[in-house]
Amino acid sequence: MNGAQSLVATLVDQGVDICFANPGTSEMHFLAALENPKMRSVLCLFEGVATGAADGWYRMKDTPASTLLHLGPGLANGLANIHNARRASSGMVNIIGEHSAAHLKYDPPLMSDIEGLARPLSHWVRRAESSSTIAWDAATAVAKASGHPGQIATLILPGDTSWQQAGTSAIPPRAAATRKAPDAARIEHVARVLRSGERTLIILGNKATRGVALERAGKVAAATGARLGSQFFSARIERGAGRVPIERIPYAVPLAQAFLKDFRHIVTVETSEPVAFFAYPDRPSLLKAEGTLVHPLVEADEDSALAFEMLLDMLGASATRPTLQPRVETPVPSGALNPLSIAHALAAALPENAIVVDESLTTGRETMGHTMGAAPHDLINNMGGSIGYATPVATGVALACPDRRVFCMVGDGSAMYTIQSLWTQAREGLNITTVIFANNSYAILKAEYANMGAGAPGERALSMIDIDRPRIDWLAMAQSMGVPAVAVETAEDFYRALADSAREPGPRLIEVRLY
Template sequence: MNGAESLVQTLTDQGVEICFANPGTSEMHFLKALENPSMRSVLCLFEGVCTGAADGYYRMKDMPASTLLHLGPGLANGLANIHNAKRASSGMVNIVGEHSASHLRYDPPLMSDIEGLARPLSHWVRRVESPGAVAWDVATAVSKASEHPGQIATLILPGDTSWQDAGAQVVLPRSVASANTPDAARIEHIAQVLRSSEPTLMILAGRSTRGRALELAGKLKAATGCRIATQFFSARIERGAGRVTLERIPYAVGPAVEYLKGFKHIITVETTEPIAFFSYPDKPSLLKSSGTSVHSLVEIGEDGAAGLEMLVEVLGATNSAAVLQPRSDAPPPTGALSPATIAQALAAALPENCILVDESLTTGRETMGLTVGAAPHDLINNMGGSIGYGTPVATGAALACPERRVFCMVGDGSAMYTIQSLWTQARESLNITTIIFANNSYAILKAEYANMGAGAPGPRALAMIDIDRPRIDWLATAKSMGVPAVAVDTAEAFHKAMANSVNEPGPCLIEVRL
C-alpha cells in the first residue's frame, strides 16, 4: 500500500465518505487511490466549488468531507469558501498536493508557501513527512475537523509520500467529538436574569437553532416571556410550520439598533453579541444600547442543547409548551415581481423538508420574514460574507441529503463567482433548483455606496457596479453545463417554475428577470 492508498483508506476508516476534488499532476496517485469504493469522489471544476461543497455537506451532516486541491494555487482558489466555512464552524479536511521533497530544491514554477496560505484560515496545518506517517496524520486531521464546533484541517501531501510504500495499514480508533457543558453557576445567573422580568432577548446560533435546542428555547420563551432570535446570518436554521419561530436581527445598522434598543438584557447561546457587518462613518460597531447587559449562557464550542436543558430545569419550565409556527394559507401571488411577491411565491412552493440556501442579497433581504409560515425546511446563510458560496454549498447539501430538494437563491453577481457548480450538479444528477435573481447589477453595492456616505454613484462608479454590458445569458449558461433552465418575469410564472422543479429529478435553473 502506498501513501495515497493509506490516505484514502484512513479517511474512510475515520468516517469521511466523500471527496470534492480538483486534482493536478502531483495528486495522480491520490486520484488512483480514489478507486476505493468506500469513498465517493466528486469532480468540481473550480476549487472554490470544492471547498464550498464541503461546507454545505458538513452543515447538513455534521460530518466533515475532504477536498483535494492542487498545490498552493489550488488552495488559494478555494480560500474564499474556506473562510465562509470557518465562520460557519463547518469541519473539513483539505488535502493539498505538493511537489516531492527532492523537486522542491529546484524552485519549480508551482512551488509556493502552502503552509503560509493555509494557516490563517485553518485551525490545524501539517505537512506529511513520510509515507509511513500518512495514516496518523490523516487520522489527526479528521479528528481535528470533527471537533465541536467543526474545524478546518489542512494536510499537505508531497508527491513522494504519496507514491512511496507506506507499509502495512494501521487501523486507528475513531475519535468521538464532544462539546463541553456550560458551567452551572452561569446557568443560575441567567435564570436570575430571566426571573427579573426585565426585557430580554436570547440570541441563538450554532447547533442551537435546530432540533432539541430550538424546542427548549421555545419553552423558555413561553415560560419567561423572553424573546428569541438569531443573528442576521446563521449556519443552519430549522424553520417553517410546526417549528419554533426565531426572530431575525436586521442586517442594516439603523434598523438593528432600533430593534435592540428596548432590551435590558441580551443572552447569547453559541454566539457573541450583535455587531455591524461593516463599519460605517458615524455609525456604531456594537449594535446594543449602552444600558444593555450581555450575558453568555453557552459559549461557542459548548453544548447549546445541554445548556438550554439545564436552564429549563432550573426555571421549572419543563412542562411549558412552546408556541409553534402555524402554516401560512396565503395563495400563490400574481402580478409583478417584488420582494414581497417573491417571498409569497417561495412560501407557497417550498416542499416539506427541503433545504433553502440563501445568497440572494438585496432581492432576498425581506424574504425570510415572509416565509416563516412555509412548509418546514432548513435555511442556510453565508456566515463569512465572501460571495460565491451559494451554489457550491447547495451542491454539498444535496449530496449530504439526496432525498431532499435543495433550493438555492442567488444574485446574478454572486452566481458568476462559482457558476461551475452547475456542471457538477448535472454530472451528479443532484436535486437542486437554482434561482438566479437577475437585476444585471451588484445591487447591494449601490445601497452600500449610499450607506458609506458616498452619495449617488457617478458613471464611472456605476461601471464598476452594473453588469449589464453585456448581459449574461443565464439560459444559455445553464444549457452549456447540462442544466435545463427557464426564465420568468411574473410572480405566477415564478411560483409555477418552482413548483414544477419539485416534480422533476435532477438540477434546474430559474432566471428571475427583475
C-alpha cells in the same frame, strides 16, 4: 499499499467518505487511490466549488467531507469558501498536493508557501513527511475537523509521500465528537436574569438553531417571556410550520438598532452579541442599545441542548410546551416581480422538508420574514460574507440529502463567482433549483455606496457596479452545463417554475428577470 492509498483508506475508516476534488499532476496517486469503493469522489471545475460543497455537506451531516486541491494556487482558489466555512463552524479536511521533497529545492514554477496560505484560515495544518505516518496524520486531521465546533484541517501531501509504500502504521483511536458541558454558575446567572422579568433577547447560533436545543430554547421563551432571535446570517436554521420560530436581527444598522433598543438583556448561545457587518461613518459597530447587558449562556465549544436542559431545571419549567409556528397558507402571488411577490411565491411553493440556501443579498432580503409559516424547511446562510458561496454549498447540501429538494437563491453577481457548480450538479444529477435574481448589477453595492456616505455614484463608479454590458445569458449558461433552464418575468410564472422544479428530479435553473 502506497501512501495515497493509506490516506484514503484512513479517511474512510474515520468516517470521511466523500471527496470534492480538483486534482493536478502531483495528486495522481491520490486520484488513483480514490478508486476505493467506499470513497465517493465528486469532480468540481473550480476549487472554490470543492471547498464550498464540503461546507454544505457538513452543515447537513455534521461530519466533515474532504477536498483535494492542487498545490498552493489550488488552495488559494478555494480559500474564499474555506473562509465562509470557518465562519460557519463547518468541519472540513483539505488535502493539498505538493511537489516531492527532492523536487522542491529546484524552485519549480508551482512551488509556493502552502503552509503560509493555509494557516490564517485553518485550525490545524500539517505536512505529511512520510508515507509510513500518513495514516496517523489523516486520522488526526479528521479528529480535528470533527470536533465541536467544526474545524478546518489542512493536510499537505507531497508527491513522494503518495507514491512510496506505506507499510503498516498505527493510527489514533477514533473518538466520538463531544461537546463541553456549560458552566453551572453561568446557567444560574442567566436564570436570575430571566426571572427578573426585564426584556430579554436570547440569540441562538450554530447548533442551537435546530433540533433538541431549539425545542428547549422554545420552552425557555414560553416560560419566561424572553424572545428568541438569530443573527442576520446563520449556518443552518430549522424553521417553518411546527418549528420554534426565531426572529432575525435585521442587516441594516438603523433597523437592527430599532429591533434591539428595548432589550435590557441579551443572552448569547453559541454566538456573540450583534455586530454591524461593516463599519459605517457615524454609525456604531455594536448594535445593542446603551445600557443593554450581554450574558453568555453557551460558549462556542459547549453543548447548547444540555445548557437549556439545565436552565429549564433551574427555572422549574421542564414541562413547559414551546410556542410553535403555525402553518400559514400563502396565496399564489400575481403581477410584477418584487421582493414581496418573490417571497410569497417561495412561501407558497416550498415543498415539505426543502432546504433553502440563501445568497440573495438584495432581492431576497424580505423573503425570510414571509416564509416563517411555510412548510417545514431548513435555511442556510453565508456566515463569512465572501460571495460565491450559494451554488457550491447547495451542491454539497444536495449530495448530503439526496431525497430533499434544495432551493439555491442567489444574485447574478454572486452566481458568476462559482457558476461552475451547475456542471457538477448536472453530472451528479442533484435535486437543486437554482434561482438567479438577474438585476444585472451588484445591487447590494449601490445600497452600500449610499450607506458609506460616498454620495451618488457617478458614471465611472456605476460602470464598476453594473454588469449589463454585456448582459449575461443565464439560459445559455445553464444549458451549456447540462441544466434545464427557464426565465420568468411575473410572480405567477415564478411560482409555477418553482413548483414545477420541485416535481422533477435533477437540477433546474430559474432566471428571475428584474428589469
